[in-house]
Amino acid sequence: MKTLTSLLLPLFFFAASAASAAPTANSILGASDAIRNPGGAFSVTVTLTEFQAGKQVDASTLTSYSRTQSNGQFASLVQFVLPARDAGKLMLKNGNDMWFYDPLSKASVRLSPQQRLLGQASNGDVATVNLAKDYTAVLSGEEEVQNGERQLRKAHKLALTAANPDVTYASIEMWVDAENNRPIKARFFADSSRLLKTAYYRRYQPQLGAERPTETVIIDGLDPKSVTIMRFSDYAARSIPDTWMQRDFLPRFQPE
Template sequence: MELDRREFANLLLGGATAVSMGSLGLPAFAANNAATILKKTDAIRNPQRSFAVDVSLINYERGKVKEKTSVTTYSRPTGSQFQTLVHINAPSADRGKILLRNGNNLWLYDPSSKASVRISPRQRLLGNASNGDVVSSNLVGDYNVSLSGSETVAGGDKKNYSCHKLRLTQKASSAPYSAVDFWVDQKSNQPIKGKYYTSSGKLIKVAWYRKLKNAMGATRPTEIIIADGFDPNKVTVMTMGNYRAKDIPSSWFKKEWLPNFKG
């Protein structure tokens, strides 16, 4: 399997030629609150109830597959955020390992040692996807948000969208990035694009949200294309499928209980 490099090149070109409206666009949506916009987008990114979803990640270099990982994510809302358990299904060398987010803490459980260790949400899971990317979260819970203006940007489907441009800055230690520029469609509140930065302002990666499908009562993006901020030949495709409602007990989200998980 190969990634269509021409398609991805068009995405990069489209992102680079976005038409900025800057502060000229601000009066048209000045009454909107940035946190409200982000909250609506969060409800599209993740169902705001207990659910499970299967996620596959494929890492490409120069259009060719380098690595694959598949996981199942189980998420339970608590307050404005989620408790999340991520079970690694493949590759076989990692099968049975579990990522657990409870509050601002992120743990990795290894069944071979039966030990849980604290890990960073910024650590890479596969390619350009970090641990924090597969752990369900509401951005409004992890970041302070402000409205930067409006821009017309190219989405992952190569169409142009009139977007709110939001600036997100880290407020919780569980946030995997120090800052994010995030574009949200003004009509639908769909996430369109994100640019992710280190604390020094270096671009880590760019992501496009696409392939909208109806799942658990909302139209959601089911594929995210993630380009490396340093090497555009390195691309990770993250695909979400089989969203389903699931009652998840609170006991699942205690690290001491993880050896009992059966999937």
């Protein structure tokens, strides 16, 4: 006759196996990062378009050069392309430091990642970032959420808390597609817990070996009629010298 213990053991091992196979908050966030960002070194064109009540009021075009560092985070050099008055200006993010360089004054000044660049897009938004390196993630549930294409998707809901005070946002709520780890939606908060903005990741296209979001719609936390669209195009794998990511090199930068 089978004992109670022998009957319960298979159930115990099944439950343990299921628990070990369940995704963790960090693994979900890391997989989402890998979809947003190519690995290694690459360049991408970033176009920012600001709208107020559906009417375009401003626009800017940038080229971002990014490479992974030894800690797994990215360093990014962002070159302003348009409008013409800003052409040649540079932003550099390396570690927790961010700098702005103007070729006319030949001066570099420290920037805050939280400072607005255009519309709802901040300086930190245009720099390539692996969120898993800057935030502590907790899985706070499963929800059905509408994605950027207005389709309902089952999603993991993550609560992200800044691991250091120099990151762009104090906390983030993020929804990641439970089927494929695609980022769907994020809400960004200030230190005071005030909602700063909501972002939708959409228009997934094959870029550098994966389906990546080529458009992010950013909606102001107080005024939903204030919208900024970030478009990503012309992804290219490339060699990026480490010298490009040094503040002292900014006056000598010439794209290859």
